[in-house]
Amino acid sequence: MALAQQSSPHARKARSTAQVMQWVILAALPGLLAQTLFFGWGNLINVVWCIALALAAEAAILKIRKRPAAFFLKDNTAAVTGLLLGLSLPQFAPWWVSAVAVIAAIVMAKQLYGGLGSNPFNPAMVGYALVLISFPVAMTTNWAQPGLLWETAPGFGETLGMIASGQQTAVDAFTMATPLDEYKHKIATHTAAEVLEHPTFGEGIARGWEWVNAAFLAGGLLLIGLKIITWHIPVSMLAGLALMSLAFGSNADLYAPLSLHLLAGGTMLGAFFIATDPVSAASSHQGKLIYGACIGVLIYLIRTWGAYPDAVAFSVLLMNFAVPFIDHYTPPRTYGHHKPRRGIPGKDQG
Amino acid sequence: MTQLWSFPGGIHPAENKHISTARPIAGAGLPELLVLPLQQHIGEPAEPCVDIGERVLKGQKIADVTGGMGVPVHAPTSGTIESISLQPVPHPSGMSDLCITLRPDGQDQWTALRPIDNYRDLDRETILDLIRDAGISGMGGAGFPTNIKLRPPKDRKVDTLILNGAECEPYITADDMSMRERADEILAGLRIMAWILRPERCVIAIEDNKPEAIAAIRKAAEGTQTEVTVIPTRYPSGGEKQLIQILTGMEVPSGGIPADIGVMCQNVGTAMAVSAAIFRGEPLISRVTTVTGQAVTNPGNFDVLIGTPIEYLLTRAGLDNGALHRLVLGGPMMGYTLETPAVPVVKTTNCVIAATAEELPDPAPEQPCIRCGACAEACPMELLPQQLFWYSRAGELDKAEHLNLFDCIECGICSYVCPSAIPLVQYYRAAKGEIRVQQAEQLKADRARERFEARQARLEREQQEKEQRRKERAKAAAEAQAKKQAEAEEAEKSEARGKPANDRAARAAQVQEALARKKAKTREPATVDSKNAEQPASEPAPGLEALEKQLSQATAKLNTMQSMLDDAKAENADNVEKLERAVSKNHDRVKRAEEALAEARRSVESAEAHTTDS
Numbered sequence: 016m017a018l019a020q021q022s023s024p025h026a027r028k029a030r031s032t033a034q035v036m037q038w039v040i041l042a043a044l045p046g047l048l049a050q051t052l053f054f055g056w057g058n059l060i061n062v063v064w065c066i067a068l069a070l071a072a073e074a075a076i077l078k079i080r081k082r083p084a085a086f087f088l089k090d091n092t093a094a095v096t097g098l099l100l101g102l103s104l105p106q107f108a109p110w111w112v113s114a115v116a117v118i119a120a121i122v123m124a125k126q127l128y129g130g131l132g133s134n135p136f137n138p139a140m141v142g143y144a145l146v147l148i149s150f151p152v153a154m155t156t157n158w159a160q161p162g163l164l165w166e167t168a169p170g171f172g173e174t175l176g177m178i179a180s181g182q183q184t185a186v187d188a189f190t191m192a193t194p195l196d197e198y199k200h201k202i203a204t205h206t207a208a209e210v211l212e213h214p215t216f217g218e219g220i221a222r223g224w225e226w227v228n229a230a231f232l233a234g235g236l237l238l239i240g241l242k243i244i245t246w247h248i249p250v251s252m253l254a255g256l257a258l259m260s261l262a263f264g265s266n267a268d269l270y271a272p273l274s275l276h277l278l279a280g281g282t283m284l285g286a287f288f289i290a291t292d293p294v295s296a297a298s299s300h301q302g303k304l305i306y307g308a309c310i311g312v313l314i315y316l317i318r319t320w321g322a323y324p325d326a327v328a329f330s331v332l333l334m335n336f337a338v339p340f341i342d343h344y345t346p347p348r349t350y351g352h353h354k355p356r357r358g359i360p361g362k363d364q365g
Numbered sequence: 366m367t368q369l370w371s372f373p374g375g376i377h378p379a380e381n382k383h384i385s386t387a388r389p390i391a392g393a394g395l396p397e398l399l400v401l402p403l404q405q406h407i408g409e410p411a412e413p414c415v416d417i418g419e420r421v422l423k424g425q426k427i428a429d430v431t432g433g434m435g436v437p438v439h440a441p442t443s444g445t446i447e448s449i450s451l452q453p454v455p456h457p458s459g460m461s462d463l464c465i466t467l468r469p470d471g472q473d474q475w476t477a478l479r480p481i482d483n484y485r486d487l488d489r490e491t492i493l494d495l496i497r498d499a500g501i502s503g504m505g506g507a508g509f510p511t512n513i514k515l516r517p518p519k520d521r522k523v524d525t526l527i528l529n530g531a532e533c534e535p536y537i538t539a540d541d542m543s544m545r546e547r548a549d550e551i552l553a554g555l556r557i558m559a560w561i562l563r564p565e566r567c568v569i570a571i572e573d574n575k576p577e578a579i580a581a582i583r584k585a586a587e588g589t590q591t592e593v594t595v596i597p598t599r600y601p602s603g604g605e606k607q608l609i610q611i612l613t614g615m616e617v618p619s620g621g622i623p624a625d626i627g628v629m630c631q632n633v634g635t636a637m638a639v640s641a642a643i644f645r646g647e648p649l650i651s652r653v654t655t656v657t658g659q660a661v662t663n664p665g666n667f668d669v670l671i672g673t674p675i676e677y678l679l680t681r682a683g684l685d686n687g688a689l690h691r692l693v694l695g696g697p698m699m700g701y702t703l704e705t706p707a708v709p710v711v712k713t714t715n716c717v718i719a720a721t722a723e724e725l726p727d728p729a730p731e732q733p734c735i736r737c738g739a740c741a742e743a744c745p746m747e748l749l750p751q752q753l754f755w756y757s758r759a760g761e762l763d764k765a766e767h768l769n770l771f772d773c774i775e776c777g778i779c780s781y782v783c784p785s786a787i788p789l790v791q792y793y794r795a796a797k798g799e800i801r802v803q804q805a806e807q808l809k810a811d812r813a814r815e816r817f818e819a820r821q822a823r824l825e826r827e828q829q830e831k832e833q834r835r836k837e838r839a840k841a842a843a844e845a846q847a848k849k850q851a852e853a854e855e856a857e858k859s860e861a862r863g864k865p866a867n868d869r870a871a872r873a874a875q876v877q878e879a880l881a882r883k884k885a886k887t888r889e890p891a892t893v894d895s896k897n898a899e900q901p902a903s904e905p906a907p908g909l910e911a912l913e914k915q916l917s918q919a920t921a922k923l924n925t926m927q928s929m930l931d932d933a934k935a936e937n938a939d940n941v942e943k944l945e946r947a948v949s950k951n952h953d954r955v956k957r958a959e960e961a962l963a964e965a966r967r968s969v970e971s972a973e974a975h976t977t978d979s
Binding site: 018019020021022023024025026027028029030031032034035086090092130131132133242245293294296298299342346347348349350351352356360 | 372378379535606610616617618619620621689690691692693695697698699700701702703704705718720722725727728729730732733734735736737738739741742745746747748749751752763764766767768769772775777778780781782783784785786788790791794
């Protein structure tokens, strides 16, 4: 009788990494649905393309690195990276822009750093930032005009054709500046009322975008409910953004209003799905609060005074840099200790 | 209603307690052999006080700890001592240890017992000694001698005595069933402990998933000062530190003991044992053990004699050998697997889980950590399991220690919740072991260094003393020279006075010559001693004073050598042999010096006698 020898604990009941990632994908589906409803087929095609490419890139690089490809592909993390890029890229981004972003994300940002768990930067955001800087035209002129899927948007075939053709710029009639972009560039010379006349804002806050953000918010709340993410990063990030907006941008004739900051652009996707990537985020509760809040503040700073209308990618990446520093100084206080033990051994013992 | 606090983290694992609560506690019966490990407690192992072949009575002391901390072992039934030998014992490493094997004679004949009706008539120390003599050590798991625990440091006053009936770990129901069926005994034991400690508050804490136990204990505690506190079910609420936090809101300082904050926890099983020891005079020879898991058809709690082989117990519970996949001693969170069921039940064995492969499946392959933080969320000690894991795995042990690795209670929660199936606790255990080994080596190295430095200092001192002596000798020689010259002059003057004076002058000249030779030798201070000692015969009558000095020096050296050798022997150092050789050599040296001295004395005496004769 060969009895199994095992170190305690003997019972385990955990969601596997693969299941966690599955839930992340599921929780992002309402957002994708809203994107498709209001901006056409572009995002859906991008998502499929990016996921397929991400899996292929992951398999290839794992093979080169002589790692068991099947074992790692099953953890679904590459799929999530592809998904996040598909959700963030402009609807009509040509196929090669997505490809560059995905390959940079998987190969450079993830695998060259050692693969899952070893990457200091959020892979999807590395890919996104890379193409945003490298291909500014393709990344700014390919945002779809908001409109209901069955009314105004181009059909599936048309969209696919535009993406597959590889043209830098999509057909002008289908595209439109994003609300944040529009507001940022017009408010210097127009009043708020004039700016908001632009069709990109619609009757609400930002046509389509408000629903997309609401859907990502809902998906994010689901993740918190499932305890896949904690509330700390999303709440502190949104709070940081809101506080900055209230403190500096209360005059709508000078700066984009808070409602636009929260419900246009990639705010909710960033808050619940991107900044919360555990690998590249701070780990303790206190650290997460600092990390999230700083991302929120940076988003506001870049959106308002920087060169880019949206800033989730840059803010997240900048704070990724700071994570080791934050973690270093924000350990929790262990039971039975008066103070948390900060710093390094031998110094400032607490 | 008493106020309750909460502790961070924690989990709600599947309880699986119903498996073993269906029927009352049953007697396990008498196995063919009882195997009694000599070490079932924390401290020094007990030493057998019976001989092989000797007949012993039930409750008779068969082994005791004579030096150091520990408690005795008693015969669980009457029978003959079959052997005292190495047997496999319940230990995570699967090691063997010295055990007394007892063959029961089936008569179950008690030794004379001395029950105590009114323990309050005795003084506390006597009660504590009775508890010790009954062989009671903590029955919750660690096995710390209860009499020592009940005697907290003099400067610590225990205000709150907690009886831990939380039993938070899945599967285990030994305390639950004991509380249901033996509430009065438990309360009696608690009263004795309370009488010893005189706390202000006495609490029995039970998790709310044990309504029957709560009812029974409440009934037994009616009309007493004892609080029966129901705490929410959440693992590891029964961990000592967590239970204290729940009941008092205080935390045991890191590295300290609960008595530091005026609290003491005792286990339900320990209370029963104390009660039996005092009121019935019975030593700890049996305990309640849960036998559970899906590989036994008749799970439940058993009143088991200490020393009963687990194999026997499993058979009693209807083991399905084919279905058995993993045998766990203790609970599924903190217990350890057994390699063989041939080990005995000991004082700390609260549960045996015979699990099937479906029940406790083999772990999934370890995946990379994704820093999800689930471990940190669930850690009841508010550690950073992730960082501890990184540092433990990378061998950066100082950093792991800095992040309070040693505050980890190894509750297993981090591994339980890890989505990447990382056996975190195993990494921590390995790191702790590594650090302990390093610390032990460091200590050893420090001692060696101290010894070396002491030796260097001593050698230097001796060198200085030697130098000092050399100077003194030179001075004495110069004086003697002057004296001799004076004497020679005197002799010349009184040459006419005759032979005796001549004789004396001749002898003085001889001594003078010897001193001159010695002086020449002293120029090589490193070799002079040994030469002097090794060639005492070639030194024709050196100065008595010098020889005496030599002897005392050699004796002193011998003494230091001897003490060094004793030290080395005590520490089992590897230079014992060398030292032994050196000591024997010095022995010879001292002997020779003594002989030389004696000879010199004789020659001087004879010379003097000669002088007086003539």
